[in-house]
Every structure is written in C-alpha cells, then in structure tokens.
Amino acid sequence: MGKEIANFIVNGNEYEVIIEPHMLLIDVLRDEMGLMGTKYACGAGDCGSCTVLIDGKPSFSCLTLAVTAKGKNILTIEGMADGTALHPIQQAFVEKGAVQCGFCTPGMVLSTKALLDENSEPTRDDVKTALAGNLCRCTGYVKIVDAVEVAAGTMREGG
Amino acid sequence: MHRVLLPFEFFEPTTIKEVVELVDGDKVRVLAGGVDLVLKMRRREILPEKVVSLQKVPGLDYVEGNGSAGLKFGALATLTQIEQSEVVMENCALLREAISKIVSVQTKTMGTAIGNLCVATPASDVAPPLYAMGARIKIVGVDAEREIPIEEFFVDAGKTALGPHEIVTEIVVPSLPSGSGGAFMKLSKTAEDIAKVNAAVMVTLADGRCEDARIALGSVAPTPIRAIGAETMMKGQKMDKKTIEEASASAAEAATPISDIRSTAEYRKEMVRILVKDALQEAAARAQA
Ligand SMILES: Cc1cc2nc3c(=O)[nH]c(=O)nc-3n(C[C@H](O)[C@H](O)[C@H](O)COP(=O)(O)OP(=O)(O)OC[C@H]3O[C@@H](n4cnc5c(N)ncnc54)[C@H](O)[C@@H]3O)c2cc1C
Numbered sequence: 001m002g003k004e005i006a007n008f009i010v011n012g013n014e015y016e017v018i019i020e021p022h023m024l025l026i027d028v029l030r031d032e033m034g035l036m037g038t039k040y041a042c043g044a045g046d047c048g049s050c051t052v053l054i055d056g057k058p059s060f061s062c063l064t065l066a067v068t069a070k071g072k073n074i075l076t077i078e079g080m081a082d083g084t085a086l087h088p089i090q091q092a093f094v095e096k097g098a099v100q101c102g103f104c105t106p107g108m109v110l111s112t113k114a115l116l117d118e119n120s121e122p123t124r125d126d127v128k129t130a131l132a133g134n135l136c137r138c139t140g141y142v143k144i145v146d147a148v149e150v151a152a153g154t155m156r157e158g159g
Numbered sequence: 160m161h162r163v164l165l166p167f168e169f170f171e172p173t174t175i176k177e178v179v180e181l182v183d184g185d186k187v188r189v190l191a192g193g194v195d196l197v198l199k200m201r202r203r204e205i206l207p208e209k210v211v212s213l214q215k216v217p218g219l220d221y222v223e224g225n226g227s228a229g230l231k232f233g234a235l236a237t238l239t240q241i242e243q244s245e246v247v248m249e250n251c252a253l254l255r256e257a258i259s260k261i262v263s264v265q266t267k268t269m270g271t272a273i274g275n276l277c278v279a280t281p282a283s284d285v286a287p288p289l290y291a292m293g294a295r296i297k298i299v300g301v302d303a304e305r306e307i308p309i310e311e312f313f314v315d316a317g318k319t320a321l322g323p324h325e326i327v328t329e330i331v332v333p334s335l336p337s338g339s340g341g342a343f344m345k346l347s348k349t350a351e352d353i354a355k356v357n358a359a360v361m362v363t364l365a366d367g368r369c370e371d372a373r374i375a376l377g378s379v380a381p382t383p384i385r386a387i388g389a390e391t392m393m394k395g396q397k398m399d400k401k402t403i404e405e406a407s408a409s410a411a412e413a414a415t416p417i418s419d420i421r422s423t424a425e426y427r428k429e430m431v432r433i434l435v436k437d438a439l440q441e442a443a444a445r446a447q448a
Binding site for chain 1: 160162163164165166167168169190193194197198201210212214239262263264265266268269350351
C-alpha cells in the first residue's frame with residue numbers, strides 16, 4: 001500500500017486526504033486538515049500533549065500511523081466547543097485558572113473528556129490517575145484537578 | 160529524535176497466516192499498538208522496509224478465562240483491557256497490580272501486553288508477574304506453532320526467542336493453587352518512569368509453610384530473571400521473618416545489574432533485597448487472607 005486517498009472522521013466531519021503509510025496522525029490533523037489545536041511536544045509518549053480520542057480512547061496522535069485511524073471516530077480539541085459555546089470542561093479550565101502557557105491544555109481536556117465519559121463522579125485520585133499521561137510544566141496540577149471536579153459537577157447537572 | 164518517519168510499505172492482512180508470511184525480522188516488522196515501534200522508527204533505531212499491522216486480524220483482542228488452565232490473552236489485548244478485565248482481577252491479580260504501575264493512560268489504551276514483551280526490555284513491568292506465574296508464550300511461524308515458557312522467550316536485552324518469520328499470538332497463564340498470594344513492587348524515579356528495579360513474587364502456603372515460591376526480578380540483568388536460589392531455600396520453610404530475610408538477601412545476590420542514568424548497580428542490588436522482602440511479606444499476607 002502506498003499513496004492513497006483516505007477518509008477520516010474528525011469531530012464528526014468527514015475529510016478526504018491523500019496520505020502515505022509513514023504519515024503520523026498528528027501531521028495529518030495539523031498540516032492536511034489545518035487542525036492546529038493538537039500539539040506536538042516530546043514525540044515519545046511521555047508528555048501527552050498530542051492526545052486525541054480515537055473511538056473514545058485517549059491516544060498519542062504522534063505515535064499513531066494515520067493509515068490506522070482511517071474511518072475511526074477521532075475527536076480533537078476543535079471538536080469540543082459547540083459553535084462559540086465552550087464545552088463545560090473547557091469552561092471549567094478557564095474559570096479555575098487551569099491554563100497557563102496552554103500547550104498541554106488540549107491533551108488535558110481530551111483525557112478529561114475520556115474520564116468523564118466513563119465516570120461522571122470521579123474522586124480526586126481518579127482524576128490524577130486519568131491524567132497521569134499528561135504533563136503540565138506550569139500549573140502544578142492542583143488547578144487542573146479542581147477544574148475537572150467543577151466540570152464533572154456541571155456535566156452531572158446536564159450543563 | 161526525528162519529526163517524521165522514513166517511508167515504508169504498509170500491509171494490513173486479515174489472517175495470521177498472511178502476517179507470518181510477510182514478517183521478516185527487522186526488515187518487515189509487525190505493528191500492534193505501535194507505541195514502541197513508531198517511537199523507534201522515529202529515532203531511526205529500527206528502519207523496516209515494510210510494516211505489517213496486526214490490527215485488522217479479527218479475534219486477537221481477547222482476555223479470557225481458560226477453564227482450569229487459568230487465563231489467556233491475545234496479541235491485540237491492550238494493557239488497559241487486561242488491567243480492567245474481571246477475569247484478570249479474579250485469577251491474576253498480580254498481573255493487574257503490575258500493569259497498574261504503568262501510569263500513562265494513553266500508553267495502556269494503545270499498547271498491548273504482548274507488544275510490551277516483544278520489545279524485550281529488562282525493565283518491563285509486564286514480564287515479572289508472568290515469570291512469577293509461570294506463563295507460556297504461544298508462537299506461530301510459517302509452518303509451525305510452538306509454546307515456550309516465558310523464561311525462554313527473553314534471550315537478551317532487546318532480543319526475544321522469535322525467529323524472523325514468527326510472531327506471538329497468545330499468552331497463557333496457569334491458574335494458581337489455593338493458598339497462593341502474589342505481590343509486585345516497582346521502584347522508579349517518578350511514578351511515570353520505567354523501573355530502576357521491580358520484583359514480582361508468588362508464594363503458595365500450607366499451614367504457614369512455604370510449599371512453592373517464585374521470585375522474578377526486572378531491570379537487574381539483560382533479561383528479567385528468577386531468583387532460583389532464593390526460591391529453593393524457601394521451600395518447606397516456615398514463612399517467617401528469618402526465611403523472608405534470607406530469601407531476599409539471596410535474591411539480591413542473583414541480581415547482576417548495571418549502572419546507568421537511572422541508578423547505580425550497588426543501589427539496584429540493595430533495592431532488590433528491600434523490594435523482595437516487602438513483596439514476600441505482602442504475598443504471604445495475601446496467601447493467608
Ligand atoms: C510514555 C510511556 C511510558 C511507558 N511506561 C512503561 C512502564 O512503566 N512499564 C513498562 O513495562 N512499559 C512501559 N512502556 C512501554 C509500553 O508498555 C510498550 O511500549 C507497549 O506496551 C508496546 O506495545 P505495542 O502494542 O504498542 O507494541 P508495538 O510498538 O506495536 O510493538 C513493539 C515491538 O514488538 C513487536 N511486536 C508487537 N507485537 C508482536 C507480536 N504479536 N509478535 C511479534 N512481535 C510483535 C513489534 O514489531 C515491535 O518491534 C511505556 C511506554 C511509553 C511510551
């Protein structure tokens with residue numbers, strides 16, 4: 001299999017892109033689809049900045065061959081807001097000061113989404129476990145955990 | 160670290176037969192979760208001409224009970240699947256405990272347990288519990304299948320017993336006799352890091368005496384190892400402080416660690432003693448519970 005026209009479903013939208021087998025998902029998202037919200041940092045799985053959800057599962061887009069993600073449901077940070085209305089997780093991150101430089105934030109938000117989709121009432125330990133694969137070098141994590149708790153509350157109330 | 164991968168040909172067969180017909184050592188590599196393979200390709204440590212994905216082969220993602228034989232899981236069973244499996248929780252708590260010490264969620268949702276073993280790093284957290292439980296590895300080649308104990312699978316750092324045209328399809332973990340208890344301990348710089356030293360132990364007790372003991376150590380030799388001397392000295396002994404201390408001192412002697420960025424050899428050896436002591440105590444308590 002060499003160059004091919006591949007179909008991707010990202011944030012509910014269909015994309016048709018010419019890809020080659022050695023292309024990484026992060027590059028297809030950023031360079032071919034213009035979805036620059038997904039961040040590249042360590043390239044080795046250590047930092048979690050490039051996290052996207054593939055069929056609901058938090059995955060490293062920098063260690064995923066794009067060809068293996070064809071036809072799967074991919075969620076990036078761009079798919080979180082509803083038009084101009086922030087998702088409750090994003091809103092909570094803003095309100096709680098969980099964002100400083102912001103580079104880890106897209107990955108943090110998506111790992112949080114995966115957690116809250118499975119567990120609507122996580123303990124602080126559950127939150128730390130769920131975010132253990134996402135590094136933040138600014139906040140010291142306390143405000144991020146606070147934000148996830150607030151987001152969980154809002155979402156339980158149907159917000 | 161390079162930003163992009165060099166080109167390769169990609170195959171997504173749907174049967175194991177097709178996979179093994181393509182696979183050829185470092186030239187044609189299998190892709191499971193890709194966590195390690197893609198990283199190494201980026202570092203130019205492996206530059207395969209062809210990559211053969213297992214992901215489209217149906218029926219490899221199981222984790223299931225194996226009757227009286229215990230537990231088995233397939234080549235696409237992810238670390239998360241195994242960690243969350245009820246069968247594992249009931250029959251193989253030691254494996255679950257070890258996987259829980261790998262903290263990166265994305266690594267566990269993408270990475271397979273068998274992929275972890277095929278990397279053959281001596282620091283694997285997956286291997287020691289499987290050594291301690293006497294797991295067996297099912298290997299499929301072009302015209303033959305074989306099953307070997309995990310000790311024979313790990314040959315050297317980064318090297319397995321797989322021939323160039325073979326893949327692993329399944330791990331079988333025997334069920335434990337009653338009166339058994341296990342424990343896993345990992346020492347690392349931070350919770351996210353790989354182990355400086357890890358240890359998995361399994362003991363079977365009857366009337367407070369040790370009928371069987373298995374002690375597996377990681378990160379202290381080119382492959383995971385068993386502390387056979389320590390195991391032998393425990394058999395038939397009362398499971399008391401003295402036995403545990405003698406066994407853990409013997410286990411430390413079995414370790415032949417190196418010094419590297421994570422630790423010195425001396426420290427690793429001393430930590431084997433501590434980790435094995437703590438693990439044996441915990442395992443004995445669990446066996447009696
Ligand atoms: C951030 C991070 C943290 C980590 N932390 C830990 C940790 O704390 N402890 C720990 O033990 N591990 C840790 N790992 C390692 C991780 O568990 C493994 O890299 C992962 O499980 C590999 O599985 P995979 O399915 O992605 O394998 P792949 O990357 O797909 O494959 C790995 C290698 O095995 C070969 N292979 C895969 N499957 C088969 C098969 N069925 N038959 C033959 N060959 C095969 C491939 O060709 C390749 O060479 C960590 C990794 C990362 C990125």
